[in-house]
Amino acid sequence: MKRVAALFPLALAACETPPPTAEDFIPEYKGVETKLLEGDLVQFNVAMTKAQSTKDVADYARCAASQYTLIRGYGFARHVRTNVSQEGSIWRADAVYTISPSLPRGLRTIDAEVTAQDCAERGIPTV
Template sequence: MSVLRASLCSLLVLAGCTAAQDDGPVTPEYLGVKTALLDGDLVNFMVRLRGSDTPEAVEKYAECAAAQYALIRGYSFARLVRTNVSNQAGTWAADAVYTISPDLPRGLATIDAVVTVADCGTSGIPTV
């Protein structure tokens, strides 16, 4: 009887630990965007955020910034050239370069600025 009781107590303790560890989804804290025009239609975006377990959140943040920047400049499209992502002490940083253009650019990583900015707003991701 003592072994059964000990086993039940152990299961209850484990169940309690599992429930206590689940704090729900974490909302990223967006730490800002720095923009630099490199050459004509080539733009560099430096973005940072905290509160994400994966780099996809900071990459999406850079995409949102690029889409809004394109609209501000009177363009409709952007194309990703490259993104470098790093994580230091829980803060994600992305150094992303995009081209912006009035017409759909060649390439696979193109974004429609109007659609992307609307999606960012729906997702709660800030733009420039």
């Protein structure tokens, strides 16, 4: 009888969820779609898994916007809006930015070159 009692905790341990590993927290970037809406207004749709918060997904969209701005020959962007959603393990962001050759008015502006460099250092892919 003592043998069965001794094995019971082991049986329960086998059913427990294993503790998270470092890989569980490394984001997987699933791609960026860009769409020129009108003139200097651009929409970025991004998808990723293993985001820790909505900020991670918004940062991915911002990185895409910074590189796109540079590709178009501009130096600055201004954030208009970002909508973030989660379906199962997939996080999505729908972000809109204006791009311009000079620093635009507003509080939510980004220097595309500085931001793209920051994204590269953080390992966040761009367009």
